[in-house]
Amino acid sequence: MSTTFTLDTATSRAHPVPEPLRRLTVPAIQKRKGGEPVVMLTAYTARMAQLLDKHCDMLLVGDSLGQVIYGLDTTVKVTLDMMIAHGAAVVRGSYHSVVVVDMPFGSYEASPAQAFENAARVMKETGAAAVKLEGGTAMAETIHFLARRGIPVVGHVGLTPQAVNALGGYGARGRSAAEAETILADAVAVAAAGAFAMVVEGVVETLGRRITETVACPTIGIGASAACDGQVLVVDDMLGMFERVPRFVERFDDLAQRIDAAAATYAAAVRERRFPTEKQLYL
Numbered sequence: 001m002s003t004t005f006t007l008d009t010a011t012s013r014a015h016p017v018p019e020p021l022r023r024l025t026v027p028a029i030q031k032r033k034g035g036e037p038v039v040m041l042t043a044y045t046a047r048m049a050q051l052l053d054k055h056c057d058m059l060l061v062g063d064s065l066g067q068v069i070y071g072l073d074t075t076v077k078v079t080l081d082m083m084i085a086h087g088a089a090v091v092r093g094s095y096h097s098v099v100v101v102d103m104p105f106g107s108y109e110a111s112p113a114q115a116f117e118n119a120a121r122v123m124k125e126t127g128a129a130a131v132k133l134e135g136g137t138a139m140a141e142t143i144h145f146l147a148r149r150g151i152p153v154v155g156h157v158g159l160t161p162q163a164v165n166a167l168g169g170y171g172a173r174g175r176s177a178a179e180a181e182t183i184l185a186d187a188v189a190v191a192a193a194g195a196f197a198m199v200v201e202g203v204v205e206t207l208g209r210r211i212t213e214t215v216a217c218p219t220i221g222i223g224a225s226a227a228c229d230g231q232v233l234v235v236d237d238m239l240g241m242f243e244r245v246p247r248f249v250e251r252f253d254d255l256a257q258r259i260d261a262a263a264a265t266y267a268a269a270v271r272e273r274r275f276p277t278e279k280q281l282y283l
């Protein structure tokens, strides 16, 4: 009897038949400034990446996974190992989108050298095309250091959730003229440092528009402005997985309710011995 066997990866859940889509590149995204809007969603798992990939230009393995996947209260507790595990899964599940992995809190702020060491680990161990890091003028030197050494960087200005303890909450930013000027200066510094795109999060609309008109790289808005060069949402928010719906979220489905109904139907079928039927058994 033969002891060898072949694993049919073509039909496994982990490796469905790959679609012959060419992956977009960082320069291709950069050229979208003022043109066709950049479509970005977060993704944290291989299967979700497979489902979103052909619809998106960029997939963001956001540190929002701390709250969305792990039930943490803030993104501050997210680790580099968590980001790498999920980043690698999203790269395995996608063929088309530019995959960007968030640098978690504490993995890049100390020095450009610390940022390079950890970002290089992200690139090597996930296969992602770029990293994203939060911060404005304070991070410009670091962004420059990474970009000059072959690590494409997406900036993130405005509401920066990793700074929640310093900001005191998640309220929209740029309401006062002084704060708006500071955030605009942040965006200018991030772009000048060499970020190929930047997320602009949770700012008053006029500021989101002004940033987009001012900087040379594409802006990707979340609670910013329809004038941004692209938009991003947390996929679970977009799918209606959570009860809380922040102002900047549009629910494009009500998946939580549909999962609840499906689980209730399954539970009733098991309890009433209607599942499994002969169809699901090896007779």
Ligand code: KIV
Pocket (backbone or CB within 6 Å): 042, 060, 061, 062, 063, 064, 065, 102, 199, 201, 222, 232, 233, 234
């Ligand atoms: O972590 C994340 O999901 C993000 C988006 C909200 C832009 O940074």
